[in-house]
Amino acid sequence: xxxxxxxxxxxxxxxxxxxxxxxxxxxxxxxxxxxxxxxxxxxxxxxxxxxxxxxxxxxxxxxxxxxxxxxxxxxxxxxxxxxxxxxxxxxxxxxxxxxxxxxxxxxxxxxxxxxxxxxxxxxxxxxxxxxxxxxxxxxxxxxxxxxxxxxxxxxxxxxxxxxxxxxxxxxxxxxxxxxxxxxxxxxxxxxxxxxxxxxxxxxxxxxxxxxxxxxxxxxxxxxxxxxxxxxxxxxxxxxxxxxxxxxxxxxxxxxx
Numbered sequence: 448x449x450x451x452x453x454x455x456x457x458x459x460x461x462x463x464x465x466x467x468x469x470x471x472x473x474x475x476x477x478x479x480x481x482x483x484x485x486x487x488x489x490x491x492x493x494x495x496x497x498x499x500x501x502x503x504x505x506x507x508x509x510x511x512x513x514x515x516x517x518x519x520x521x522x523x524x525x526x527x528x529x530x531x532x533x534x535x536x537x538x539x540x541x542x543x544x545x546x547x548x549x550x551x552x553x554x555x556x557x558x559x560x561x562x563x564x565x566x567x568x569x570x571x572x573x574x575x576x577x578x579x580x581x582x583x584x585x586x587x588x589x590x591x592x593x594x595x596x597x598x599x600x601x602x603x604x605x606x607x608x609x610x611x612x613x614x615x616x617x618x619x620x621x622x623x624x625x626x627x628x629x630x631x632x633x634x635x636x637x638x639x640x641x642x643x644x645x646x647x648x649x650x651x652x653x654x655x656x657x658x659x660x661x662x663x664x665x666x667x668x669x670x671x672x673x674x675x676x677x678x679x680x681x682x683x684x685x686x687x688x689x690x691x692x693x694x695x696x697x698x699x700x701x702x703x
Contacts, residue, residue: 449487451469467511472528489620505536521548523551528574545584548585551568551587556594564669570668585680593643606621625637656684657683661678
């Protein structure tokens with residue numbers, strides 16, 4: 448429910464009222480309070496926004512896909528449980544989806560939960576395996592690339608100086624994230640995990656190296672290259688230019 452509240456509040460700040468938001472199933476088992484704050488947004492308070500859609504997340508996705516066949520692009524920036532549920536309930540869903548972009552995994556670099564696993568995949572490995580194996584075009588945006596593209600405090604200040612309520616609120620969410628990463632990176636910077644995946648999904652940033660890899664998700668949540676894997680996944684390993692300034696300009700271009 449917290450993620451739905453956060454999304455509705457951000458849409459309210461953006462003066463957007465025509466996007467349906469469903470409550471996802473279950474809770475994030477790994478917990479992320481130390482990383483993102485207890486409410487997932489650095490303890491910032493948002494306006495209440497509208498009411499969530501009464502449909503389940505799986506039913507909402509199915510209805511949108513049926514009404515807009517071949518045009519939906521799905522972005523998954525957390526554990527894949529809701530997508531896996533939709534696949535179980537609506538097996539023909541992949542035929543209606545244009546693409547799926549998943550932020551998660553650590554393919555050729557260390558993980559951030561265990562030596563081999565990344566948080567989103569580790570939280571629900573079975574769901575992630577189902578999403579990567581489904582017959583739709585999947586792009587994986589793993590730690591291999593996201594850890595190399597970061598914001599600094601100067602970027603946060605520039606975001607705040609954008610001046611809109613949305614931009615200032617987004618900037619106010621970030622100190623908790625900076626506080627988490629500073630002792631781990633040795634510098635006060637934050638990797639742009641989810642924003643980078645979103646930028647790739649909408650075509651704002653182009654990969655320079657994104658091979659189709661045979662990937663297997665094991666029960667520990669590690670994403671492994673395996674020639675026998677049933678999943679062939681476009682995996683972003685490098686970009687054609689720095690992502691941080693592009694993402695900042697994109698958000699500063701939002702006027703609400």
